[in-house]
Amino acid sequence: MKMIVTGGAGFIGSAVIRYLIKAHPDVTVINVDKLTYAGNLESLRDIEEHPNYHFEQVDICNAQEIERIFNQYRPDAIMHLAAESHVDRSIDGPAEFIQTNIAGTYILLEAAKQFWLGLDDKARAAFRFHHVSTDEVYGSLGKEGLFTETSTYKPNSPYSASKASSDHLVRAWHKTYGLPIVLTNCSNNYGPYQFPEKLIPLVALNALAGKPLPIYGKGDQIRDWLYVDDHARALYRVLTQGKIGETYNIGGHNEKQNIEVVKTICHILDELVPSHPAGVQAYADLITYVADRPGHDQRYAIDADKIKRDLDWVPEETFETGMKKTIQWYLDNSDWCERVQSGKYQQERLGLNV
């Protein structure tokens, strides 16, 4: 199988590519990535020389280049992950989110449709467009309940609204033109190679440097956490075995308050790096409550029964095992962390410019 993966230099995309190249020798991957601040080819160093791996530095909004890539590689499938993905950035500057997440998805859908229409019957039936999305499109839950595949879309941030729009476009290209799509909506991912602006790496790196650990509001917001390699396996399962036109929710059954997540990181670090920075007895002493994110969703929780029932997928990592692996990885890869942060982003607070 020849697969285009968009956003393959990002956090989840690179996990998907490492998994495909290592676990599925019959798959050839074409990574299409613009390399924004969040994209880093170092995350693919293990596999970059592999004959089944190709890289194209291309913006998904560039219709001509996307058409060339379809015609040159003649893929059997496309898994679309490229996106602007950080909620705080979407508050300060939504334009890039509208451009990449909505217009970029439209460009890919049109190019995929034209290519797919030109295939013979057998190849046309086998082709797949897999759109990778988030549980944030469903909005915020109260104390009870779970998001299912039929939950109403109620996005609250510019990021989630742009992802919701892209989900609707993908569904429409299926219903109107018959493009064979599958769609997945996943909960919060964590694991190695995540850009240090996101909660878990940010807290781990700040703690090690003796810097404050910012908790938005009271820290009582609840997220469901999934280890990134479990997500990668789920995506491949849906792409290869999912039913055309269907949505699958992916989650880890790990609902945690943000403050619990931060305290877990601190406890793991207390064990692994007992030589605390000067003046710090325990890493949790660095916890600092800061202004909440505007429009902050209170709770996300995923009902992942459909993918378990229909495709026999369940996560392999628990929150405890996944978190230990993750923190250990950040400790072992401080050079990666330094290099990806050597650009403009210096762990400053974003997302208050309303």
Ligand SMILES: NC(=O)c1ccc[n+]([C@@H]2O[C@H](COP(=O)([O-])OP(=O)(O)OC[C@H]3O[C@@H](n4cnc5c(N)ncnc54)[C@H](O)[C@@H]3O)[C@@H](O)[C@H]2O)c1
């Ligand atoms: N991180 C999560 O917890 C999570 C959860 C559910 C769904 N998702 C979705 O999964 C996908 C990947 O998320 P991530 O956390 O890996 O994101 P990321 O920000 O780490 O990576 C995004 C990648 O897309 C690339 N990119 C951005 N704009 C592009 C453009 N115009 N053209 C080509 N490439 C471009 C970037 O260079 C980067 O490599 C996104 O679609 C996101 O909405 C993420």
